[in-house]
Structures are given as C-alpha cells and as structure tokens.
Amino acid sequence: MRQRKGSGRPTIADVAREADVGAITVSRAIRNPGQVSAELRERIEAAIRRLNYVPDPQAQVLASGRSNVIGVILPSLTNIVFGDVLQGIYDRIEGSGFHIQIGNTRYSVDEEDRLVALFAGQRAAAMLLTGIDQSAATCNRLAEAGVPVVQIMEYTPRPIDMLVGVSHADAGHAAVDYLLSRGYRRIGFLGARMDPRMLRRRDGYRAALRKAGLYDPALEISTPAPSGVARGRALCSQLLAAAPDVDAAFCANDDIALGVMFECTARAIPIPERMGIVGFNDLDMTASAVPAITGIRVDRYQMGVRAIGMLLARLADDAVAEPCVDLGFELIPRQTTR
C-alpha cells in the first residue's frame, strides 16, 4: 500500500465519517446549506467544529476549476495614489470570499504582459488593470482567459471589458482653463516619470493653451525620471530659467506641485500673485500646505471600490448596470491661485 503524507489537517472525509454522512453532503452543507436537511446540517456543523475543519482552498479550486483570486495589476506600490485605490479594493473585496493578488509592473508594459500571463496561468477569476495602454498581446491573453476584466484610473469609451476612471486629458484641460480664467497667461507644465496618464494631462494642457493661442513649448518641462518633491523643486528651477516670465505652473502631480511651492517660497516668489500653482490629486500634504495648493481631485478610493464591485457582480453573474464609468474630477481652488 502506498503512503503519502497528506497535510495532517482534517479533510472533508474525516468530517463525513464523524457526522456519518457522505463526503459530498458535507461539501454541500458548506457551500449551499439550503440543499441539506436541517438534521444532517446540524450534525455536519457539529463535526466541523469538533474537528476544527477548514476546507482546503487549493483542492476546491482544482476540483471546481473556479479560483477565488482576483489579480490586481498596478504600476507602482510606492506612489501614494495607489495606496488609496488599494484601500478601496481591499475594503470592497472583504467578505466576498475572493482574494487579491497584486502585481507590480513598475510602469513597464512588458512586465504587465508577463503578469497577465502569470495570473491567467493561475486561473485568476478576474483581473484589474491600470490604465488603457495594454499591449495587443496582453489583450489577446485576457480574451483567451475569458475572465471579467476592469481597467481603472483612465477613461475611454472602449474598454477591454469594464472600466472606471477619469479623463486625464479633460482634467489637464480644466486645470489650464481655470488658470486662464484667473488671469494667468504664461502657464508652464511640469511633469516627471511621464506615464500614460501624465502624457494625457499634458495633452489636455496643450489643447487648452492652443485654444487660447497661448501655447509655448518653452514652458513645458518634463523628465522620465521618477517624480518627487525634490524633483518638483528642480523642475521649477528649470522652468524659471527657461522662461523667466512664466506666471503659473500646472503640475502633473502633487509631489511636483509641493516642490514648486517650496521652490517659489525659497526664492521669495509671491504665490499666487507672481506664480500660480495647480497640482494633481489634492493629497493631504498639498491641501494642508501653506499656502494650500489648488488641485484636481479624483476619488481614488471609490475607484477601487467600484472596480472590484463590478468584477464581483460579473462573477456572481449579475448584470453590471454601468460597465464603463467616468468617475469625473473636481478642481479645488485654494491659495496658490488668485
């Protein structure tokens, strides 16, 4: 007789023996108690408690072909904006019976494709992707996997499957329109890392300034290097050197906006009179700064909550009322604009 170790933990067969029923009845009592008579159900529940039985999720997945893991693919873990999204994701998933597995692309499309392949191989039940710039290979893999997919952060009317995000081009446009409405004319753009969302914010910036006949490439400073407050200060210095008559900066994120504010403070450049500043994300650190920084606010937490909600609805075979959501944004005027 062959012998294998086993896990040492009680199995469904142990519970079945203890309760004097068939294994499958235990299985049903766990997954769909209504299907089992009250009497057996009680016996089974007592046996489960007595043995301290916990179903083995790996075996469940293998036998049923259904996994309870949702793959979540993000470009960064250190960027604070994804912390809020993750909080929403974890809050919404709780109690659903599903689990999150995180993948980190470090802003690489290739890495994203690798992660989608990995998650598909693990039979993830669904996937959440960041942005709308997946490679064709990635889209094929997702189609083959045949699982619900939701994209977040950005908006497009033609998502892979479902989507909840905002138009970063519109947001950039709105930021510049606001600066124009407050009388600024020489409006610069400052950006770092220049991921797809940054680029679209810049597109919005350009469109707004072109419409006003005020676009000047000399006012655009950006770098592929990672973002940060220190980088914001450096970019601000560059902008002031390149265009001394600049009177406002649209900063593609709040790190940069805070850096610009500090640099102007250090140079005693009056804010908002000589220099207006608009940031992006309306983080606590910019909203509570002195002077408080005007910025674009997006409900990132809600984005995570709704994205997971859509996936769970699909996994429950419910119709998803709105599979393509534009969450919108809000410009919050503060003290860095007049």
Added chain:
Amino acid sequence: MRQRKGSGRPTIADVAREADVGAITVSRAIRNPGQVSAELRERIEAAIRRLNYVPDPQAQVLASGRSNVIGVILPSLTNIVFGDVLQGIYDRIEGSGFHIQIGNTRYSVDEEDRLVALFAGQRAAAMLLTGIDQSAATCNRLAEAGVPVVQIMEYTPRPIDMLVGVSHADAGHAAVDYLLSRGYRRIGFLGARMDPRMLRRRDGYRAALRKAGLYDPALEISTPAPSGVARGRALCSQLLAAAPDVDAAFCANDDIALGVMFECTARAIPIPERMGIVGFNDLDMTASAVPAITGIRVDRYQMGVRAIGMLLARLADDAVAEPCVDLGFELIPRQTTR
C-alpha cells in the same frame, strides 16, 4: 463513463503523450531538468512549446503539499511607509518562484489574527508580520502552521521566529537627545493614531526628557485619530495653546512634522529659532521642504528586501546567518533644528 469538463488547457498528460514519455518525466523535466536525460528533455521542451503548456499551480500545490505563497500582513496600505517596504518585498521576491499575498489589518490585532488563520488555512509557505505585538492566539496559530515567520518594523531580541526592524524607543530617545544637544528645553511630543510604534517612540521621548529632568506631561499631545498633515497642524495648534513656551516638537511621523512646519509658518513662528522640529521617516516631502525638516531615517526598502530574503533562505533550507536584525536609524539634521 463519467465526464468532467477540465480546464480546456493542455495538461501534463498531453505533453507526455506528445513527447512520448511518462507524465512524471515531464514533471521532473520542469522542476529538475538535471534529472532527465538530454534527449528526453529536448523532446519534452519541444512538446511544451508546441502545446503552449503551462503547469497548473493549484494542482502542484495540492499534489506536493507545498504552496508558493508568502503571506504579508501589514497594518495599512495608504501609509506611505509601507509602500517602500512593499517595493522591497516585491523586488526581492521576484524570480524566486514565490508569490505575495497581502493582508491589511487596519491596525487591528483581531484582524491580524483572522488573517494569520486565513493564510495558514491556505497553507502559505511563510508569513511576514508587522510589529511585535501579536496576540497569544496568533502566536499559537503560527506555531501550529510551522512555517517560517519574519516580523518587521520593530526590534526585539526575542522575535517569534526571525525579525528585521529598528528600536522605535531608541529612535525617539535619539531625537530628543538631539534636540537637547541643540539647546531646546521645552520639547513637545505630537502623535496620531498611536499604534505600537508610535507609543514606543513616545516612550523614548519620555525616557530622554526624564533623564534630563525636563519631562512635562503638558507637552505631550496625541490622538488616536488617523495621522495626516492637516492633523499635524491641528496638533501643533493644541500644543501651542497648552504650552505657549514650547520651543521644539518631536513629531512621531512626517505627516505631523510637515503639518507643524506649515502651522508655524502660517503663524510666523521662526523655525528653528523659536521652534525646533524633528520628524520621523525622512520622507521626500519633509527632506525637500522649505525649511527642510530634521528627521529620523530608517531604510524601509531594505527592511522589506531583507525580511523576504530571510524567509526565502529558510524555505530553501539554508541557514539564516542573522535571524534577528537591528537595521538601525540615522538622524538627519536639516533646517528645522538649530
């Protein structure tokens, strides 16, 4: 004959048939190529490529009893300090064949216990826990699970298993000693959320001031409410009201330190002359602020890297040279202290 759906994907049996070998040989060729003759190995590899075969990890786990998931339990996902730790964790895990599953306790010991039970049920191969204040029940569960465990963030010479962290009490002590050495005498403490690490920083603060004969409870302001820059400003206002003669603040984290700096700026309180500020974490936003904020720096990225390194070593049955690491801290003097 019974029929089940199957996954539709090629299985190891398909590969074996295609290569005209036994299934177990394919299994070995994948896991331990050296065990298989070059000829068969080539045939198998060709068959794998032809069929586009990907092993099913669930089935591997079930058959071998070995999981490749490491459970990582953190108290928060929005707190930026854990972003850096996570980055280190993911960087180190890459290519190891293991995966991370994250649990979020929201600073609740009960939730931590629930997550440990969950991960143990999923047969996580190892676990990473935050802090050193796990409940007795949690420690029992971990002992029962019998998997490698590493604790991070804090230091104690008696960890559950392995540990890499720093002494927050020592760091708090050092911050106050530094302020004392710079001539500050009425040194306040400001803290929010007051998790175990915050409390230990406060213990260090108290010890240092008591040693100097300068401890005054009126100078301690803290709140269980979540931390943030806005909260830092509010705490600063409270401190100034409660003790107008305060001449320095040790802030239990950088959110608060930045808020204090802003509040003092708004009130035109000269920094560092009338008010010294020391923060905790030396984040980009405080290090690049104007004035730049003095603070305690801990290598959080490295903490994640080393913690996972220790787990991987144990999982590979290697001896772990140093299973209990004090990573140390550094006080970086900047412009908010004279």
Added chain:
DNA sequence: TTGAAAGCGCTAACAT
C-alpha cells in the same frame, strides 16, 4: 435530499 464513483492536474512513493 443523499450518496458512490470518477476525476480535476499534478507529484510522492515505489518500482525497474
């Protein structure tokens, strides 16, 4: 409503 048998895809144990 309940159960027996078969099998999910893979690997450990036992052979050769």
Added chain:
DNA sequence: ATGTTAGCGCTTTCAA
C-alpha cells in the same frame, strides 16, 4: 534515468 500507480482534498456527474 524512467515509468507505474496511487492519491493530494475536493467537487462534478450520475443514480437512487
């Protein structure tokens, strides 16, 4: 070095 068989713990299928 390779193969055979049994079985990991669960659920599906079919039958009663």
